[in-house]
Amino acid sequence: MSALTSESRFIDSFETRIADIDSVDIDKLHALSMSVAWPHRREDWQFLRDFGQGIAAIDEIGRILGSAMWFPYGDRFATIGMVITSPRLQANGAGQWLMGHALDQVAGRNLGLNATRAARRLFVLIRAGRIEAFSLCRRFGRGHVIGPVVASNHADAIAVVHPHAVEHAGAFLRLDTREKGGTFAGFLSRCGLPIYDIVTTMSRGDPWLPVPGRRGMHEPKTYALVSHTLG
Known part of the structure; x- marks a missing residue:
């Protein structure tokens, strides 16, 4: 040793x-x-x-x-x-x-880690009998956290997050995302969830996330983490 x-x-x-x-x-x-x-x-x-x-x-x-x-x-x-x-x-x-x-x-093992700079409810979007997106909201810390959020595009991600944002309007609500800009990030800001910090995802061994540009149009993507710890 x-x-x-x-x-x-x-x-x-x-x-x-x-x-x-x-x-x-x-x-x-x-x-x-x-x-x-x-x-x-x-x-x-x-x-x-x-x-x-x-x-x-x-x-x-x-x-x-x-x-x-x-x-x-x-x-x-x-x-x-x-x-x-x-x-x-x-x-x-x-x-x-x-x-x-x-x-x-x-x-x-290959390793992944998310790092920053310093009652459960599930919404599922079903289209033609197929689950296209889902989000989970649970109690955490000072209030609630939304995550994971999995969808194949911004519009579907917004659709499954919006009910949580409405339900917890005016209360402490958190969402951890890798999205630094674009439609989804803009939606979060309009909901009163401005960017507080940025998640940086690191890997040891094989890449944890798909190589940018190689994700298919209809492949699911994680728009919000379960937590920094669980990914």
Whole structure:
């Protein structure tokens, strides 16, 4: 095992170890995300732990200093998410140590990650007996998030998002998209959802997303993510 992924490391004067994220008190994980101003509730953490795997960095007095999770999609691909490092962890260069452990766990898989700069309801669009588009809206953070949204064109994506926007008008509503401009982004702005930040999608191994220009006219496209973590 390399020094990068050793089982423990001294940070300041405290020894810090790696633990399975399922063994960590969920209130401490919630406090960790709150410390970096992420909106995740305890319920959001539990949802992610139910569907993914992860690790946390814990010092010898029980403080959670960082986390990283991964979500396998079959044997060849996984998304990386919930990568949080406290200022103490970053200041001591230990964030790389934490990620080294996470990457060891998904070795051999192609990886995807979405990163920013710093009651469930489903709408399905059916045409001639075929599902052409769908969107999901669920409780998240300070209100609701719309995602995923999958459609083959802007018009269909707008059609399945519009009911959610109407239902939650005046309340906190979020949608994470890779669309930086165009008809869909314009529609979001008119709904009171202006661009706050831009999602940058990264891959390790085979490309996660189709090569630009190679998607067929009628092939589905993800207009909004489930979340940054799940893609």
